[in-house]
Amino acid sequence: MRNTPSTTPPEDDESFERFVDLLADVRPELFRYCARMTGSVFDGEDVVQDTLVKAYRALKGTHEPTPLRPWLFRIAHNTAIDFLRKHERRNVELVGDVPAAVDADERDVDPELVEASFMVFMDLPPVQRSALVLKDVLGHSLAETAEAMDSTVSAVKAALFRARTNVSRARPDASGTERTQGGTRRSRPSDEDEASFRRYVELFNERDWDGLRSMLSEEARLDLVSRTQEHGSAVRRYYSRYAEITDSEELRAEYGSVDGVAAIAVFSPASSLVPSYFIKLEWLGQQLAVIRDFRYVPYITDGARFTPG
Numbered sequence: 001m002r003n004t005p006s007t008t009p010p011e012d013d014e015s016f017e018r019f020v021d022l023l024a025d026v027r028p029e030l031f032r033y034c035a036r037m038t039g040s041v042f043d044g045e046d047v048v049q050d051t052l053v054k055a056y057r058a059l060k061g062t063h064e065p066t067p068l069r070p071w072l073f074r075i076a077h078n079t080a081i082d083f084l085r086k087h088e089r090r091n092v093e094l095v096g097d098v099p100a101a102v103d104a105d106e107r108d109v110d111p112e113l114v115e116a117s118f119m120v121f122m123d124l125p126p127v128q129r130s131a132l133v134l135k136d137v138l139g140h141s142l143a144e145t146a147e148a149m150d151s152t153v154s155a156v157k158a159a160l161f162r163a164r165t166n167v168s169r170a171r172p173d174a175s176g177t178e179r180t181q182g183g184t185r186r187s188r189p190s191d192e193d194e195a196s197f198r199r200y201v202e203l204f205n206e207r208d209w210d211g212l213r214s215m216l217s218e219e220a221r222l223d224l225v226s227r228t229q230e231h232g233s234a235v236r237r238y239y240s241r242y243a244e245i246t247d248s249e250e251l252r253a254e255y256g257s258v259d260g261v262a263a264i265a266v267f268s269p270a271s272s273l274v275p276s277y278f279i280k281l282e283w284l285g286q287q288l289a290v291i292r293d294f295r296y297v298p299y300i301t302d303g304a305r306f307t308p309g
Helices: 013-022 027-038 041-060 068-087 118-122 126-137 142-148 153-169 191-205 209-213 232-248
Strands: 216-224 228-231 252-258 261-267 277-284 287-293 306-308
Touching: 013 041, 027 041, 027 068, 027 118, 027 126, 041 068, 041 277, 068 126, 068 142, 118 126, 126 142, 126 153, 142 153, 191 209, 191 252, 191 261, 191 277, 209 232, 216 232, 228 232, 232 287
Parallel strands: 216 287
Antiparallel strands: 216 228, 252 261, 252 306, 261 277, 277 287
16 A cells, blocks of 8 residues: 555645646545545545646646546546556456457446446456446446547446356355455454554544644654645644534544544544544654544545444
């Protein structure tokens, strides 16, 4: 798991932020694709951010108009494949064992796949995974899917045929073991870290912002995803902002896991049963080293499985 996107954001932040704002409508769809490709809402959002930075830099270097949506999905596809090459321990071959020609149908979005666990997709080789998500989950046409994958319609049909066959044969793990990338189980946090998570939630729900500030390490880092990044003493302002938010908005935090990763779910209003967004924390002993707050990308909850701790 990466802690932050691998591509450094541009220095001219205002111009980049305007560019990102223009893509607000397509960004949730990019996320749905990237999260299912990586098997993690957190890694998926990192890939989305990498995609936006790459797209911004590429557009600055060209004067030719580009059909934006299919072009963005091609960048997202390539970025996700790069991620899988670096981080996956299995299914890394990009060419699957598929028939040479099949007649895949132009079916609509499959509601069962939209609701399916990310593990349904992670059990597929990347080329099958990409075709299935683009075509059957997001509802792209065969031609659009082929363009995003830099492939041919015939190859996409073949990948879809094998992917649909594999999914139809899939069965839940009889042992109930939680699987993740590479079929391995993500390790649970240490007892010390779990106690720190629970203490954080307790202080958050009590609105004890000074108590939360006291947990920060001197070199703490904040990534308020899609908004700002802070380091050191500047991170303390983060809780001043939350003090303002909770004056007008009722929030409740709960510790648990998101697809096997320890995290905090935030519910708004507090009585809600569905998380509004997540906060991911990293600890250095009992001190808080990294905060990743996804408040401003609420689509992070799309498809995520939050399990209370």
